[in-house]
Ligand SMILES: O=C(O)CCC(=O)C(=O)O
């Protein structure tokens with residue numbers, strides 16, 4: 302059976318389709334659908350065709366070509382850009398296959414990634430931005446891509462802030478000012494082919510930031526929404542991005558908007574194919590306090606709950622320590638997956 306036929310028979314993630322154009326033109330129906338998708342399972346398709354941000358779809362094709370080029374660099378060159386050496390917040394550089402833990406027994410991941418910082422691409426802030434020739438050659442392409450995704454994100458943030466009746470100073474856009482530095486990243490991913498169909502190449506995780514846009518034409522992404530007992534499969538959809546809510550929005554809404562567990566793996570009984578994808582991961586500015594926002598729709602924290610003092614920057618660092626396996630297994634599971642016990 303071919304993988305595409307098989308996909309029809311697997312538990313499919315029934316994701317809402319949100320039309321960015323309708324959101325931009327103020328459709329109350331689309332705004333309500335976005336809120337509902339964000340509350341129910343935190344993942345949705347974002348329709349990009351016929352929007353001012355439609356160029357993203359052409360740029361994405363070219364970004365896949367850039368990815369092919371960058372991942373065929375010699376390991377010696379890749380090592381010069383090692384992400385753990387270049388950047389404290391893991392916002393720039395190369396991660397070889399096998400650096401992250403995927404299970405409690407310490408087994409290792411099956412993908413390479415190369416992360417590029419928005420600050421570097423858009424020349425914001427003072428961080429150095431060492432990068433290889435493929436990135437220098439693709440600079441206009443990459444700037445075009447993240448510019449349009451940033452604009453799509455602003456529309457989503459505005460819509461969610463309106464739905465939750467958030468007041469100025471506490472609106473999601475206020476923590477994501479496009480003209481200021483922030484640890485937003487573009488992550489290029491190459492999953493390696495693997496004959497062993499039981500091997501999961503990516504750690505089950507929730508995204509640590511606020512909003513993620515994923516592009517791929519190869520199946521493999523799986524999600525585990527709250528109260529759902531088994532992994533559901535996400536079909537790639539042409540003309541659309543797959544978008545998901547990250548931990549920071551969950552923390553700021555006291556769990557109302559869901560940052561949902563996901564991972565990439567082979568289809569059951571099939572080997573893992575080589576798979577390229579890329580994700581644009583947006584995060585609030587580092588100093589943002591991840592405290593519960595005032596809204597009539599957000600459940601108030603318990604009276605005896607100590608208000609959070611963690612910032613977005615500190616949360617990023619905790620999460621990466623867990624991913625690299627430097628916490629004990631119990632803490633690692635809590636930080637990576639919200640303690641769903643899926644780290645086996
Ligand atoms: O490759 C994918 O489809 C998902 C990537 C992902 O989950 C991530 O980069 O956080």
Ligand SMILES: [Fe+2]
Pocket residue numbers: 506507508563
């Ligand atoms: Fe993710």
